[in-house]
Amino acid sequence: DLGTSAVKVGLFDNSGNLVASALQGYDTLYPVPNGAEQQAEDWWNAICQASRLLLQQNPKWRQRIICISFSGQMMGCLPVDKQGKPLRPSLIWADQRAVKEAELLSRWIGNSILYKRTGQKASPAFSLAKILWLKRNEPQVYRKTYKILNAKDFIVARLTGKFHTDPSDASGSNIYSLKEGKWDTDILSAVDIDINILPEIVPSTAVVGSVTQQAATNTGLVAGIPVVMGGGDGDVSAIGAGIVKPGDAFISLGSSAWFAIVGKSPIDDPEMRLTTEAHVIPGLYLPNGTTFNGGGPYKWLKDNIFDLSKESKGENPYEIMEQLAAT
Numbered sequence: 001d002l003g004t005s006a007v008k009v010g011l012f013d014n015s016g017n018l019v020a021s022a023l024q025g026y027d028t029l030y031p032v033p034n035g036a037e038q039q040a041e042d043w044w045n046a047i048c049q050a051s052r053l054l055l056q057q058n059p060k061w062r063q064r065i066i067c068i069s070f071s072g073q074m075m076g077c078l079p080v081d082k083q084g085k086p087l088r089p090s091l092i093w094a095d096q097r098a099v100k101e102a103e104l105l106s107r108w109i110g111n112s113i114l115y116k117r118t119g120q121k122a123s124p125a126f127s128l129a130k131i132l133w134l135k136r137n138e139p140q141v142y143r144k145t146y147k148i149l150n151a152k153d154f155i156v157a158r159l160t161g162k163f164h165t166d167p168s169d170a171s172g173s174n175i176y177s178l179k180e181g182k183w184d185t186d187i188l189s190a191v192d193i194d195i196n197i198l199p200e201i202v203p204s205t206a207v208v209g210s211v212t213q214q215a216a217t218n219t220g221l222v223a224g225i226p227v228v229m230g231g232g233d234g235d236v237s238a239i240g241a242g243i244v245k246p247g248d249a250f251i252s253l254g255s256s257a258w259f260a261i262v263g264k265s266p267i268d269d270p271e272m273r274l275t276t277e278a279h280v281i282p283g284l285y286l287p288n289g290t291t292f293n294g295g296g297p298y299k300w301l302k303d304n305i306f307d308l309s310k311e312s313k314g315e316n317p318y319e320i321m322e323q324l325a326a327t
Contacts, residue, residue: 001233002043002072002151004028004092004255004296009050011061020058024050029089034096034124037089040078040154044218047155052220063222068159068211070230071237072152074172077130079145084157087141091130092151093172093256094292098124098133105129105174109190111272117187119171119178119266119276119285125292126174132191147199152230159219160209160227165199167278168235168286176201178266178276178285204231204280231280234258238279238286246284257294260286 001008006025010018024046029037055062078090091097105114105122115121123129127148135142149157150172153165170176170183175198177184188195202208207226216223230236234252238260241250249261266276267287276287302308302317 001236002047002070002155003233004073004094007043007046007050009047009054011054011058011065019061020054022050022054022057024053028092028094031089032097034099036092036094036096038092039089040080040086040151043151043155044158048218048220055220062220065222065225067207067226067228068221069228070152070155071233071235072150072155072169072230074150074169074232074234075126076150077127077134078149078151078154079134079141080147080149080154080157081144082146084154084161084163086154087144088138090151090154091133093125094296095130096124098129101129101132101136104132105191109187114174114187115272116268117177117179117184118174119287120174121272122174126172128174128187128191131193131197135193145197148197149199150232152232153199156208156227156229159211159215161212162209163199164202164206164208164229166204166206166229166231166280167201167282168204168231168280170201171276171278172232172234176278178278181278202229203282204229204235232277234260234288235277235280235286238262239281243286244281253294255294255296255299256290256292258288258290260288263287 006023008023010021013019026042026046073093075093076090079087081087102122102124111121120126131148147163150169157163175184175187183195183198206229208229209227211221211223211225213223237252243250243262246262246264251259263285266285267274274287274289276285279286306317
């Protein structure tokens with residue numbers, strides 16, 4: 001699971017029970033006002049370190065792994081070349097610099113059209129505005145770009161050499177036609193973005209390749225293990241919470257926070273407050289309401305205001321903060 005602050009690697013048995021896990025963190029960069037970037041190589045290095053640690057601690061499992069799959073942070077924009085090499089840091093979901101581009105999208109296409117087609121109105125949070133920002137502000141990078149990837153898509157490419165994404169991640173882009181289940185060519189045409197810059201969409205359950213020998217050497221895995229595409233973290237967390245049939249609902253509290261409900265169709269909110277994503281279960285949708293300020297500000301409060309000397313003594317700072325807040 002490629003989260004915002006760390007990658008979490010887990011070993012699960014055939015019944016879905018967690019046997020062992022490892023975690024490796026990475027940094028977020030804030031190079032400009034409203035900017036939030038991460039180095040894709042940091043994701044890869046974190047996966048390699050966490051995987052090797054997990055397999056060293058559980059050596060009997062190394063030869064028994066039957067497949068690998070992913071969840072990952074959504075709504076990113078990572079340009080890579082034909083070899084899958086990152087051309088710049090990824091603009092992650094929290095990057096809000098593409099305000100002008102979102103305004104252009106609302107003028108060129110119209111929020112009502114975008115919302116009906118993709119389940120989202122124009123916003124700097126979604127991939128489309130970020131891609132347009134890249135095209136307008138870093139044309140030299142855009143010209144070299146072979147594919148635009150999300151976090152898990154990059155790791156799948158690094159493991160297998162194949163470029164793909166799935167419906168759940170695609171539906172966080174503002175370019176995915178929810179009703180047709182494919183990239184929306186009319187939207188792409190309106191903003192003059194070549195569809196070939198986007199990865200092929202395959203089901204979340206699709207086996208897209210196998211671990212190459214080079215990737216096996218780096219991660220400690222065995223070459224040839226099938227790699228299953230996986231999905232965006234918001235949608236995969238729904239599976240983890242048992243949210244699998246129409247009417248099921250859940251709340252997720254992480255770096256960002258949201259509530260979601262499973263539906264047979266997108267929700268058409270007249271005020272366009274709710275967004276809709278494709279569930280990792282084919283034919284279902286996840287209408288949701290999101291705030292990007294979930295646990296992130298909570299961590300900021302701890303790091304910048306709280307007395308960290310207490311944390312160094314082994315005390316849980318969040319528990320102490322809650323006790324203080326209760327007074």
